Amino acid sequence: MTSLAAIGPGTDSGAPLCGVTMPAWGLRCARMDAVFEKLLRDSLPSDAGYASARFVEERSQLVHVRQGISEPVRTAKDTGVMFSVWKGGGAGYAATSDLTPSGLSLAAKRASEWAEITTGRSVLAAPPLAHPTGSYTSPVERPWNEVGLADRIALLTEQSERLAIDERIVERSARIWTIETDTLILTNGGGRVEQHHHQVFPNLSVVANEGSNTQTRSFGAGALGGQGGVEVLDRHGFADAAPRIAEEAIALLDAPNCPTGNMDLVLAPDQMALQIHESIGHPLELDRILGDERNYAGTTFVSLDMFGSYQYGSKLLNVTYDPTVRGEVASSAFDDDGTPSECHHLIRDGVLVRPLGGSISQERAAMDGVANSRASSWNRPPIDRMANLNVEPGTSTVDELIGEIEHGVLMETNVSWSIDDSRNKFQFGCELGRVISDGEIGDIVRNPNYRGISATFWRNLSGVADDFTVMGVANCGKGEPNQVIRVGHASPTCRFSDVAVFGGAK
Amino acid sequence: MSSRERFEELVGWAKSQLEGDEILLARFDGENSDFIRFNGASVRQAGSVRQRSVELELIDGQRHTSGSVSLSEDDELDRGRVGSLLAELRDQVGLVPEDPYLLYATDEPSTTDERPSDIPDGTGAVDRVLDASAGRDLAGIYASGDIFSGYASSLGQRHWFRGATFNFDWSFYLRADKAAKNGYAGTSWDDDAFDAKIAWSARQLDALAREPIDLQPGRYRTFLAPAAMVEIMDMLSWGGFGLRAHRTRRTPLLRMVTEGATLHPGVTITEDTAGGAAPAFQSDGFTRPDEVVLIDGGSSGGHLVSPRSAQEYGVATNGAESHESPVSVALSAGAIPTGTELDALGTGLYVGNLWYLNFSDRAAGRLTGMTRFATFWVEDGEIVAPVNVLRFDDSIFHLLGDGLVGLTDTAEMILDPGTYGGRSTMSHRVPGALVEAMTFTL
Numbered sequence: 001m002t003s004l005a006a007i008g009p010g011t012d013s014g015a016p017l018c019g020v021t022m023p024a025w026g027l028r029c030a031r032m033d034a035v036f037e038k039l040l041r042d043s044l045p046s047d048a049g050y051a052s053a054r055f056v057e058e059r060s061q062l063v064h065v066r067q068g069i070s071e072p073v074r075t076a077k078d079t080g081v082m083f084s085v086w087k088g089g090g091a092g093y094a095a096t097s098d099l100t101p102s103g104l105s106l107a108a109k110r111a112s113e114w115a116e117i118t119t120g121r122s123v124l125a126a127p128p129l130a131h132p133t134g135s136y137t138s139p140v141e142r143p144w145n146e147v148g149l150a151d152r153i154a155l156l157t158e159q160s161e162r163l164a165i166d167e168r169i170v171e172r173s174a175r176i177w178t179i180e181t182d183t184l185i186l187t188n189g190g191g192r193v194e195q196h197h198h199q200v201f202p203n204l205s206v207v208a209n210e211g212s213n214t215q216t217r218s219f220g221a222g223a224l225g226g227q228g229g230v231e232v233l234d235r236h237g238f239a240d241a242a243p244r245i246a247e248e249a250i251a252l253l254d255a256p257n258c259p260t261g262n263m264d265l266v267l268a269p270d271q272m273a274l275q276i277h278e279s280i281g282h283p284l285e286l287d288r289i290l291g292d293e294r295n296y297a298g299t300t301f302v303s304l305d306m307f308g309s310y311q312y313g314s315k316l317l318n319v320t321y322d323p324t325v326r327g328e329v330a331s332s333a334f335d336d337d338g339t340p341s342e343c344h345h346l347i348r349d350g351v352l353v354r355p356l357g358g359s360i361s362q363e364r365a366a367m368d369g370v371a372n373s374r375a376s377s378w379n380r381p382p383i384d385r386m387a388n389l390n391v392e393p394g395t396s397t398v399d400e401l402i403g404e405i406e407h408g409v410l411m412e413t414n415v416s417w418s419i420d421d422s423r424n425k426f427q428f429g430c431e432l433g434r435v436i437s438d439g440e441i442g443d444i445v446r447n448p449n450y451r452g453i454s455a456t457f458w459r460n461l462s463g464v465a466d467d468f469t470v471m472g473v474a475n476c477g478k479g480e481p482n483q484v485i486r487v488g489h490a491s492p493t494c495r496f497s498d499v500a501v502f503g504g505a506k
Numbered sequence: 507m508s509s510r511e512r513f514e515e516l517v518g519w520a521k522s523q524l525e526g527d528e529i530l531l532a533r534f535d536g537e538n539s540d541f542i543r544f545n546g547a548s549v550r551q552a553g554s555v556r557q558r559s560v561e562l563e564l565i566d567g568q569r570h571t572s573g574s575v576s577l578s579e580d581d582e583l584d585r586g587r588v589g590s591l592l593a594e595l596r597d598q599v600g601l602v603p604e605d606p607y608l609l610y611a612t613d614e615p616s617t618t619d620e621r622p623s624d625i626p627d628g629t630g631a632v633d634r635v636l637d638a639s640a641g642r643d644l645a646g647i648y649a650s651g652d653i654f655s656g657y658a659s660s661l662g663q664r665h666w667f668r669g670a671t672f673n674f675d676w677s678f679y680l681r682a683d684k685a686a687k688n689g690y691a692g693t694s695w696d697d698d699a700f701d702a703k704i705a706w707s708a709r710q711l712d713a714l715a716r717e718p719i720d721l722q723p724g725r726y727r728t729f730l731a732p733a734a735m736v737e738i739m740d741m742l743s744w745g746g747f748g749l750r751a752h753r754t755r756r757t758p759l760l761r762m763v764t765e766g767a768t769l770h771p772g773v774t775i776t777e778d779t780a781g782g783a784a785p786a787f788q789s790d791g792f793t794r795p796d797e798v799v800l801i802d803g804g805s806s807g808g809h810l811v812s813p814r815s816a817q818e819y820g821v822a823t824n825g826a827e828s829h830e831s832p833v834s835v836a837l838s839a840g841a842i843p844t845g846t847e848l849d850a851l852g853t854g855l856y857v858g859n860l861w862y863l864n865f866s867d868r869a870a871g872r873l874t875g876m877t878r879f880a881t882f883w884v885e886d887g888e889i890v891a892p893v894n895v896l897r898f899d900d901s902i903f904h905l906l907g908d909g910l911v912g913l914t915d916t917a918e919m920i921l922d923p924g925t926y927g928g929r930s931t932m933s934h935r936v937p938g939a940l941v942e943a944m945t946f947t948l
Contacts, residue, residue, distance in 0.1 A: 069606065070605065071814075072570060073572070074572055077587075080557065092553055093554075094555070095553070097556065097557045098580075099578055102579070103556075107554075111554075114553055118552050122550075123545055123550050153603065171754040207755065207756055209755035292543070294677060294685065299683055379555045416864045421895070425895060427948070429864075451947070453948075482924055482926040
């Protein structure tokens, strides 16, 4: 078996992904070219109350082996700048991939034009944005660019082969997506924020089929991403996961349907990530509370007057916005408005205390929030997003959580998610369930689903374990125009009582 | 220089850099877009995006690899970027294994598709929208501008698409989650058509103003408006029509494969490229046929076959992209006269929109999702009250199968307002559907 330790640094002369020097106003990986930076700063409108230029370069590579065959390797380098201008009571933005002096000038001018057009008609007359300085770089123990392309393909080919344990496995897939993002924010007040993020999203998946019964099993359903380099794979045991998930997929084919009824439900961390995301994260986004998302992503059952008093969950529920967790997907020093990131509780001992809102939403709502104004790339304006949103660990062990259950189900790995537009009525499904009887984990069951109402579900949180898994997803969608963004979720195993659980079609 | 000319020039230069028997495929994407986002009587965000990028695929025998870079308006800069990318791909192609599923167009015609349009300047839309929505709580987005898409191969083939569209997608909110949603999109703005859409939304608000009711979980006779049917079509499109999903048993229509299950004989679903808004070529140079019949009178028809799947499964490609999902979905119209939907419904639920659908049992074809926006309880053809949000969980073999009473006689063309990464050219042409005993669970 190829171990990650055995993958040497570029022994096959695989070209590094970055390190290409371009003309002064072009692309430079990892370090910002001084000439280009001056050009960018000089392009800021001189008559704006507040103006910023946000440069983003994202370099990514997807290596994917499916059915033992390498899919086409896809490498991308996406570069551009967004100017944001606040002037005379209006606000506008303009983004461009044309980084020539004329291209930047045109974009800055267009942003100013939008500010003039929206004068007197903007939701906020003046931006509460500062001129910060600082930087951040992802901690990386072992850079991905030390692993040559041939070695990456070999690793995934090996994992793909290890998934092929039975003729009922009809599809198997191994993939690694690596992303490096450089961001530079300059403001017309001398602000300068430079951040470099390195993220890795590994995944393995199998499909098993017998007649009309198809079951899937995966390595966290893509929720095990993180910041870092090769070491991200080691965090969740990527190298050893293939046989387990393949065996579980086969076992699911023969497993009985998940039982139906109200019962105790234990959610493994890789399902807790989805639960947190859909029924805590999105409801607490301040721009959603202010109505911005009503036409698309929806509204929320949370209102401004709930903060400080509303019992969102049981006393065991502590939820943080935490940009400081090493290796979590969205850890950073600043958000995309340049606001410094700090850790805050959003829910403390079950009580709702703070929304997920960046500086602009905070000003509009007249309340404190967090530094979560984020954009998917240079071509979309920042809006309130989740960054790292975590449930803090408790004091029980996982065995203790399970041991107190007479009748329940343990569910792992999300496969289906649906929630209403107020973030209340939800229904989620998982890849695999295990029956719990009299404190013991028993048989595997297939098609485990559960439904509930956010406003009551979290109050039924009856146990929080002391484990803590740091995860990250790459597919959170929101906003108009639409943006998909990567977010971090860390969570322990949790137990909920009196949950409506059910299986698949009979 | 136009975007097309610039792409052509860049490709010509890149071709001059090829070595040996290398083959180059190039794909160009670009847009000039204005976005105006509204909340209440104000503008939440307004701006413009100018984006251009090229993806190159370098092929050497059976080995190939691809990469993309952003583009400017400067020849020297863009040649530098493309040159660096080509060098990187050349290094990579020596490291990847041979690909038995490699397939690209070698004998396909070149095409040009530049669609006429008459769309207003984005900056003028602020006034128009705020004037039309005066006094109402508006949330929504106006997006407009040019979209470009191009393909070129070093073998000489070319495709080019240019379209300019506007898409105004909005809701008028009454209170809480009670809102009337609508959309106005196309290639030629018509003030009267826009005003009619605004008036329709205002009338819906009148009905939404009545005291809402909660319905108990159960099975209800239900009319699904065209906008709601779009959501059902999108779920079906997630693996329902691609050859790969069928062969690997991931399709939600698996019961058609394993049990011979069928949908209602009045259901015909096609990938209607000729009637849609998307380019008629795909990323490997293949042109799409005018139409691919996916469900034919309730029975399984053809599949969408990407070039890779064609090689893997030994069939011909029909110009599908690698995701093998339709982008110009059309569902056949039926016989229920448009405008008589409430009469046809009689007593039951009128569902204007569905939201956040997913599979509750994919292999069995079971879907779940929520009602959203204008959902009404109807008695004897008359709206009685708006209904608070409900979750449904039902089988596609019931909704479009044994539970389907009929489809309206007009299929509405709905241009996708999606803007993930870039403005969508997807479309749905769908009627409304009357369903007996649709299952609602929460």
